[in-house]
Amino acid sequence: MRRSARPAAALALLLAASGCNTWYNDVPSPDALMASIPWFDHMIASRAVWPYSRADVPRYTPPGTVPVTGGEADWSAEWLVANTTTADKLANPTSGVATARGDTLYHTFCGVCHGVAGAGDGPVGPKLAARSLLTPLARGYTDGYLYSILRYGRGIMGKYGDKITEQDDRWQVVNYVRQLQAAAPLPTGGP
Numbered sequence: 001m002r003r004s005a006r007p008a009a010a011l012a013l014l015l016a017a018s019g020c021n022t023w024y025n026d027v028p029s030p031d032a033l034m035a036s037i038p039w040f041d042h043m044i045a046s047r048a049v050w051p052y053s054r055a056d057v058p059r060y061t062p063p064g065t066v067p068v069t070g071g072e073a074d075w076s077a078e079w080l081v082a083n084t085t086t087a088d089k090l091a092n093p094t095s096g097v098a099t100a101r102g103d104t105l106y107h108t109f110c111g112v113c114h115g116v117a118g119a120g121d122g123p124v125g126p127k128l129a130a131r132s133l134l135t136p137l138a139r140g141y142t143d144g145y146l147y148s149i150l151r152y153g154r155g156i157m158g159k160y161g162d163k164i165t166e167q168d169d170r171w172q173v174v175n176y177v178r179q180l181q182a183a184a185p186l187p188t189g190g191p
Helices: 005-026 030-036 076-080 085-089 100-114 136-140 143-152 167-183
Strands: none
Touching: 076 085, 076 143, 085 143, 100 167, 143 167
């Protein structure tokens, strides 16, 4: 390269490098352009964006889909007054199918009180007087009843429906409890 071409190349390189700063610092952002058009910032609140949010528009849920209000009915009011009608009518969609997921969830949320085998002898269980899941009384509960206890709590047991949020996961815990009950001999004595 000739001596006179070197300063020109250096000048071109300097201009190219400083041009980036000019572009990023001086050219307005497209986001700023949105704010300059008055109706962009409030379009999200328009009735056209949420046409079904009005009370006078019926919202029918097609069969087989998850409704907008949630996928599961709420029977907590009934449950809190010891009415187990709805709970006892619940059908376990995965009855008898214990999975690793149920095992994991049980040991994460239940084992600390109910113990590894469900005998109520977990690290915290004796301090809280946690019940054994292996008694004839516990074995006699319907799957829906166990599901409801898990979802809403009962007595000293807190609700776990806000921790185990998926319905299928709660049923997996119920199935795992049934597996523990089947593996343990029926105890002699009271509930």
